Amino acid sequence: MADTEAEAVLPTEPQSRHVVYCGVCSLPPEYCEFGGTVKKCQDWLQKNHAEMYDRLWSEDALAAATSTLSVDAQKRAEKDAHKKALKAEAAEQKHLQTIAASKVTIKRVERNKRKFVTTVTGLEAFGLENKKVAKDLGKKFATGASVTKVPSGGEEIVVQGDVSEEIEEFLLEKYPVIPEDNVELVEDKKKKGAGAG
Amino acid sequence: MFKKDISPGSKSKVKSSVQRAIRNQIVTTYPLLAPHIDEIIPKKEQLDAMKIPDRVTLYLLSSTPLFYQHMTDALLPHLRLVHRFPTCFPSIRIDRGAIRFVLSGATLMAPGLTSTGGRLPSGDGEEKGGYGEHGGREGEEEKDGREGWYGGRELEKGEPVVVCAEGKEEACAVGILSMGTKEVKEKGKGPVVEEGHYLGDGLWRLVTE
Numbered sequence: 001m002a003d004t005e006a007e008a009v010l011p012t013e014p015q016s017r018h019v020v021y022c023g024v025c026s027l028p029p030e031y032c033e034f035g036g037t038v039k040k041c042q043d044w045l046q047k048n049h050a051e052m053y054d055r056l057w058s059e060d061a062l063a064a065a066t067s068t069l070s071v072d073a074q075k076r077a078e079k080d081a082h083k084k085a086l087k088a089e090a091a092e093q094k095h096l097q098t099i100a101a102s103k104v105t106i107k108r109v110e111r112n113k114r115k116f117v118t119t120v121t122g123l124e125a126f127g128l129e130n131k132k133v134a135k136d137l138g139k140k141f142a143t144g145a146s147v148t149k150v151p152s153g154g155e156e157i158v159v160q161g162d163v164s165e166e167i168e169e170f171l172l173e174k175y176p177v178i179p180e181d182n183v184e185l186v187e188d189k190k191k192k193g194a195g196a197g
Numbered sequence: 198m199f200k201k202d203i204s205p206g207s208k209s210k211v212k213s214s215v216q217r218a219i220r221n222q223i224v225t226t227y228p229l230l231a232p233h234i235d236e237i238i239p240k241k242e243q244l245d246a247m248k249i250p251d252r253v254t255l256y257l258l259s260s261t262p263l264f265y266q267h268m269t270d271a272l273l274p275h276l277r278l279v280h281r282f283p284t285c286f287p288s289i290r291i292d293r294g295a296i297r298f299v300l301s302g303a304t305l306m307a308p309g310l311t312s313t314g315g316r317l318p319s320g321d322g323e324e325k326g327g328y329g330e331h332g333g334r335e336g337e338e339e340k341d342g343r344e345g346w347y348g349g350r351e352l353e354k355g356e357p358v359v360v361c362a363e364g365k366e367e368a369c370a371v372g373i374l375s376m377g378t379k380e381v382k383e384k385g386k387g388p389v390v391e392e393g394h395y396l397g398d399g400l401w402r403l404v405t406e
Contacts, residue, residue, distance in 0.1 A: 016236060016281035019367065027396050028280065028367040034300045035397065073294050080297060129204070 020049060030056055033081065036088035098125055104171065104178060107186045108164045116162035121154070126177045130155050133171075140170055198267070198392040199399035200302045203249050208257065211244040219244065219256065222272055223264065226357065229285040237263060237278070249403070260405045265394065271357050271373065276394060276401060279359050279368045287352055288359040288368065289378065289389075290316035296362045299370050300397060305360060305390035307381045314363035317378045318351055351379045360390060370395040 021028055024044045025035035029052060032041035045053040102125035109117050123133055130147045134157045138145030143160040150156050159167065168183050211219070220238055224231045238244060238258060247255045255265045255275070262275040279286060291299060292314025299305055310317055352358060354377045360370035372393025381389055394400050 016233070017283070019277075019280040025397070026402060028365075030365050030367065031296075031300065031369065031396055034297050077294070077297060 020052065023048065029053075034084075036081075036084040038081070038085060099177065099179075100182075102126070102182065104183045105186055106164045106167050106183065107188050108162055109188050118159045118162060118164045118167060120157040120159070120167060120171075121150070123157070124155075126175065128175060128177075130157055133157060134159075136174070137167065137170070141166065198251060198253070199394055199401075201399050203399040203403045205404050206248045208245040208247050211246050211256070216244045219264075219272065226271055227274075227285060230282060233282055233285065237282075247405070249400070255400070255403070255405075257405055262400075262403070262405055265400065271355075273357050273371050273373070273394065274359070276368060276371055276396060279371060283359075283368060286359040286368075287318070287350075287356065288361050289318070289352075290314075290361040290363060291369075293363045296365070296369060299360065299362075299395055302395060302398060304388045305370070305372065305393070307376070307384060307386050307389050310381055310389060311385050316361075317382060351377060353377050354380075358390065360393070360395075367396075 019028060022032050022035075022041050022044060024041045025032055025037050027035055029041070029045050029049070032038055032045070035041060042053070042057060045056070102122055104120065104122045104126070107119045107121070109119055111117050120133070120137075123130055134145040134147050137157065137159050141159065141161065141163050143163070145157060145159045147155050148158050164185055168185060171178055171183065172180055216238070220234060223237075224234055230237070242258055244263075245257045245259070247257060249255055249265075251267065253265055253267050256263050256272075261277065263278050264272040264274055266272050274286060289310055291305065291309040292312045294312075294314070295305070295309030299309075309315055352374055354374055356374050358372060358374050359368045360372065361367075362369045370390070370393045372390035374389060375391050376384075376387060376389050
């Protein structure tokens with residue numbers, strides 16, 4: 001560990017240093033142990049920066065790192081890390097669950113006899129931003145697309161014109177986070193169709 | 198300050214006069230950065246400013262975050278910049294036990310700095326890494342074997358500081374001292390850096406494209 005420290009304090013570095021960040025938790029790899037996704041980080045590092053992995057996770061390094069702490073503190077830190085890992089795992093599971101459970105609804109709403117608007121709801125659950133998606137949709141179909149508030153709370157994207165099928169295709173292609181089965185096409189004759197779904 | 202995730206706001210271009218002012222401010226606050234200023238903010242490049250919650254402005258160069266500023270307080274470096282120029286900022290070091298607390302956003306407390314794993318400026322102004330100034334050696338007696346590469350000058354309350362960690366290469370937090378380093382050594386308790394920017398917080402994870 002000593003030589004790495006010396007590296008960090010080299011005062012006459014003409015150019016900025018390039019720092020490797022973990023691809024899993026985005027921290028510098030030496031801090032992965034505090035991130036809660038230690039196992040995954042380790043795998044990532046081993047795959048991508050094997051030399052760094054050997055340095056950081058070798059027996060010596062681990063021993064040196066823990067030797068300065070008292071046994072008691074070590075135990076506490078371990079417990080804490082364990083808790084954190086569990087938490088991170090639980091959060092991930094929950095996230096997956098919400099993704100599996102939530103649906104994107106694409107609704108065709110008749111506005112005026114032969115005129116339609118298409119509304120899209122439920123994108124938030126997939127971590128997408130309505131505003132941005134609306135902009136993309138508008139660009140893609142060259143129509144007006146806006147985000148409006150729904151009386152029942154929440155937001156929906158309103159796209160002018162009947163483009164429901166195209167939207168489905170576009171969403172599935174552009175955002176792979178959305179599973180195909182979770183997109184629903186609904187046709188709605190009445191103006192207000194809130195409450196469904 | 199950035200415990201929650203931040204959603205990226207809109208970027209706006211910084212006026213060239215303001216950009217010049219920022220450059221000057223950076224050089225005066227971080228004199229050690231002066232030789233690198235052209236690398237950080239090339240004269241011809243266009244700086245961007247992004248507004249993020251709590252009246253904080255983040256300055257970026259295309260997509261690299263550089264500095265953030267709360268209202269008109271001191272400009273604080275983004276940790277990615279600190280990692281690029283680790284020796285150009287006044288820094289203190291915490292012991293291993295404190296890392297996990299700091300990384301979960303806790304206020305940095307004095308015992309983490311005064312223990313054997315921690316480092317504070319030694320006050321005699323000989324070391325590398327800190328400011329070039331040679332501060333007075335005011336009644337400074339440290340424990341033996343304390344390698345003090347954390348700058349000679351005592352840092353005052355309100356100064357920006359980079360927090361490194363024992364046994365780690367990279368810095369783990371940035372903040373403003375709420376207690377001078379001399380006082381920290383004398384008192385040995387109480388908060389030292391409140392509300393900083395740390396690895397893995399909202400600002401760190403902010404997507405700047």
